[in-house]
Amino acid sequence: MISKKTIGFELLLVISFVILAFAIAMAVGIGEMRIPLRTVALSITNHMGLSNAEIGRIQDSVIWNLRLSRALVTALCGAGLAICGAVLQTLLRNSLAEPYVLGVSAGASTGAVAVIILGIGAGAVSLSMGAFAGAMTAFVFVAVLSNSGRGGPDRTILAGVAAAQLFNALTAYIVTTSGNAQQARDIMFWLLGSFGGVRWPEFQLLIVIIIIGLSICIWHSQALDAFTFGDDAAASMGIAVERVRIILFAVTALITATIVSMVGSIGFVGLVVPHAVRFLIGPGHIRLLPACALVGAVFMVLADIVSRSVMAQQTLPIGIVTALVGVPCFSLILYRARQAV
Amino acid sequence: MSIQAENLIWRVGRKTIVDNVSLSIKPGTVLGLLGPNGSGKSSLLRLLAGLRRPATGRITLEGRDIASISRRDLAQRVALVQQHAAxxxxxxxxxxxxxxxxxxxxxxxxxxxxxxxxxxxxxxxxxxxxxxxxxxxxxxxxxxxxxxxxxxxxxxPRELFLDEPTNHLDIQHQLGLLRLIARLGLTSIVALHDLNHAAMFCDYLLVLNHGKVVATGTPAEVLTPELLKQVFQVECDFAPHEDGFHILFKK
Known part of the structure; x- marks a missing residue:
């Protein structure tokens, strides 16, 4: 679908790519050891074999082993959550839908808490794997409850709400009955999202998932466009509604579960970014999805920079920053939705 | 033969919405679906467009069961205009x-x-x-x-189904739209409420009541004072005019 847009698609991609590159370099530079942008850039080009500049070994190690992987994972999380938001808003025909409406993050939290506090599968199962298992359990729960999406958008959202309530209750139950103060604090921090501790292995897994997920979503972009006027209209235009819906729900659940299991639950990115991008380049998915991925990445890296520079010596949970930006946007959407009716 | 339906039954829960409906339509003609609110017109159109699967009975397109045609192939042939698509x-x-x-x-x-x-x-x-x-x-x-x-x-499409396309339109647009549908030359099935419009623009009519077919045929055959009293509970006179007749409802 092509029509007049506020700004061009290509322009948006170029601008966000440039900002993303700078933001990642900045994100790598800040921290307990401040590193100038130039050094960051040189270190990266050194490793790519493009230059051979002298850089201190410690600086190089901090950049390469700790901060770059973290910054890239941050970007990928933003991209993934934004893609999921765009797809879910279309499939559920609800402008307030975002990755967590499927109850996936609540499930992930329960899984993580079960590992931390109850020590289920102690040692053999890591926190991430527990979170992932929890997220997929929640997704299956929602899929069954909403009759594999056949019950329509409203039923899926209700099933997601039910799943979120159930799993949050389970999490709270486990924490209050079995946890001590320190564990509760750890979990609280994890629930609000943190990029601390992510390294190259996380990056490698995430980039594979995001690339596959984004490709599947883009492959279905015409089908997503056809959902504009609802399920029946999509079906009458030749879309296998149930199949497309279950495939795309599974993809979004997989992306969300992977992200939540690595960095905790980070809200509002999947909600705000797709709306902003749609406003800029229009609703056609073949452009919307790649653009959301890039803008989501930029948004998340910037939010991460803010979360680490607001208070000296301390990192705010990233979820607090995205919520502080996201809630006003959310309110604006709600306000506008009310006017439209 | 274009589209043909045999003994369609469709239920929601225990309620039978479409009850043993059979129909066939000549290519290039307009078939009007009439019936009171809730008589199953919309559901029948959804079945015919392949959006719902009938509980029993079958729908064929050129003799082929539409259940065996992929959604995509069907959509290249058959199009549906829904009543509320926002x-x-x-x-x-x-x-x-x-x-x-x-x-x-x-x-x-x-x-x-x-x-x-x-x-x-x-x-x-x-x-x-x-x-x-x-x-x-x-x-x-x-x-x-x-x-x-x-x-x-x-x-x-070669088959076009429309669910009350004239709803909420002023009289000028109602007539314009029906003229357009008649002019397209497609095999069309149109759910309508206005009986005079149905008589003016449809080649054939099919009247549903409680999901059952109560009458089929040309407008002159179907639209009789007895049928309108039986299905719609209205009394009326028929006034002849140049294009056929006009239904006059009594107070």
Missing amino acids: TEINMAVEDVVRLGRTPHRSPLAGWTQLDSHAVDTALQQVGMTDFRHVSWQSLSGGERQRVHIARALAQQ
């Missing part, structure tokens, strides 16, 4: 009509000359060419309905 997304009229090309395009395929031509023709047929860059959200009800028909026409 969106909150802000998009141009042209983009809405372009959606109609979905069954003809493969994933990731570019936009072809053929697609453009189909969209231009469809917009022209419904007289919305000048509106192509206008926002969907700013259109009136009648304009939206015409855009939906253009969207369906962009599918280049």
Whole structure:
């Protein structure tokens, strides 16, 4: 679908790519050891074999082993959550839908808490794997409850709400009955999202998932466009509604579960970014999805920079920053939705 | 034969919505579906368009069971204009009509000359060419309905099903729309409420009541004072005029 847009698609991609590159370099530079942008850039080009500049070994190690992987994972999380938001808003025909409406993050939290506090599968199962298992359990729960999406958008959202309530209750139950103060604090921090501790292995897994997920979503972009006027209209235009819906729900659940299991639950990115991008380049998915991925990445890296520079010596949970930006946007959407009716 | 239905039954829960309906339609003619509210017109159209599977009975297109035809192949042949199809997304009229090309395009395929031509023709047929860059959200009800028909026409169907397309339109647009449907020359099935319009624009009529077929045939055969009293509980006279007759309802 092509029509007049506020700004061009290509322009948006170029601008966000440039900002993303700078933001990642900045994100790598800040921290307990401040590193100038130039050094960051040189270190990266050194490793790519493009230059051979002298850089201190410690600086190089901090950049390469700790901060770059973290910054890239941050970007990928933003991209993934934004893609999921765009797809879910279309499939559920609800402008307030975002990755967590499927109850996936609540499930992930329960899984993580079960590992931390109850020590289920102690040692053999890591926190991430527990979170992932929890997220997929929640997704299956929602899929069954909403009759594999056949019950329509409203039923899926209700099933997601039910799943979120159930799993949050389970999490709270486990924490209050079995946890001590320190564990509760750890979990609280994890629930609000943190990029601390992510390294190259996380990056490698995430980039594979995001690339596959984004490709599947883009492959279905015409089908997503056809959902504009609802399920029946999509079906009458030749879309296998149930199949497309279950495939795309599974993809979004997989992306969300992977992200939540690595960095905790980070809200509002999947909600705000797709709306902003749609406003800029229009609703056609073949452009919307790649653009959301890039803008989501930029948004998340910037939010991460803010979360680490607001208070000296301390990192705010990233979820607090995205919520502080996201809630006003959310309110604006709600306000506008009310006017439209 | 174009589309044909045999003994269709469709239920929601325990309630039978479409009860043993059979129909067939001659290619290139307009079949009007009449019946009181809740008589199963919309459900029947959904069954015929392949959006729901009947509990029993079957629907054939050129003798082939539509259950064995893929959604995509079916959508290249059959188009449906629904009664309520709204969106909150802000998009141009042209983009809405372009959606109609979905069954003809493969994933990731570019936009072809053929697609453009189909969209231009469809917009022209419904007289919305000048509106192509206008926002969907700013259109009136009648304009939206015409855009939906253009969207369906962009599918280049040979069978067109319309669910009360004249709802909420003023009399000028009602007549304009029905003239358009009659002029298209497609095999059309139209659910209608206005009996005089049905008599004027449809070649054949099928009357549903409580999901059952109570009458079929030409308008002159079907529309009798007895049938209208039985189905709609109204008393009326028939006034002859140049194109046939006009139904006059009594107080």
